[in-house]
Amino acid sequence: MFTGIIEKKSSILSVDWWKFTVENHFWSDLKVGRSIAHDGACMTIESFNDNAYSFFVMEESLNKTNFWNKRPWGYFNIARCFKAEDRVDGHFVSGHIDISWVVSSLDKKTDGSLIVWVDFSEEFSKFTIKKWSIAINWVSLTVVDKKPAYISVSLIPLTQDWTNLWDLQVWESVNLEFDMLGKYILNMHHDS
Numbered sequence: 001m002f003t004g005i006i007e008k009k010s011s012i013l014s015v016d017w018w019k020f021t022v023e024n025h026f027w028s029d030l031k032v033g034r035s036i037a038h039d040g041a042c043m044t045i046e047s048f049n050d051n052a053y054s055f056f057v058m059e060e061s062l063n064k065t066n067f068w069n070k071r072p073w074g075y076f077n078i079a080r081c082f083k084a085e086d087r088v089d090g091h092f093v094s095g096h097i098d099i100s101w102v103v104s105s106l107d108k109k110t111d112g113s114l115i116v117w118v119d120f121s122e123e124f125s126k127f128t129i130k131k132w133s134i135a136i137n138w139v140s141l142t143v144v145d146k147k148p149a150y151i152s153v154s155l156i157p158l159t160q161d162w163t164n165l166w167d168l169q170v171w172e173s174v175n176l177e178f179d180m181l182g183k184y185i186l187n188m189h190h191d192s
Helices: 059-064 122-127 157-162 180-191
Strands: 008-016 019-023 035-038 041-048 052-056 075-080 099-108 114-119 133-136 139-147 150-155 173-178
Touching: 035 052, 041 059, 122 173, 122 180, 133 150, 150 157, 173 180
Parallel strands: none
Antiparallel strands: 008 019, 008 075, 019 052, 035 041, 035 075, 041 052, 099 114, 099 173, 114 150, 133 139, 133 173, 139 150
């Protein structure tokens, strides 16, 4: 289980078919088999040393995420799963991406905040609620506005500095994980 609070912005050192090697910020806390979220997608560590770690990305993950577009010296937003005794500063996210979709518009405000609009298929609109949570590239954010096929979020300067969202471009793909609790409630209501 994760919270959507980013720990580090980590450089992609190499991409070799389905194997990604990433800068290691967690050093001795790593072990083979540990899960780390990369732009919101939970990946299992296969090998590591003091400088880097590697993980395998299967075809299903490539189809659901923006990993197909990642290149060496780009960045992942990364975080470890939370410990049971930690405060939950973000919202509950599973590390399983719902969809990868595109940034349709960006608007830098005079106060330094950045408004980001993301378009997606209208079928996913039922999972979004104004002033509720969404994870974009793993970052826990609040939905500012909602229309049938898009949402907007606002990034404070700190979020821009700490994450890879500072460099977003229009038409760039991002990973979306809709609010887990909302999905559970909708699913229970649908099944009853």
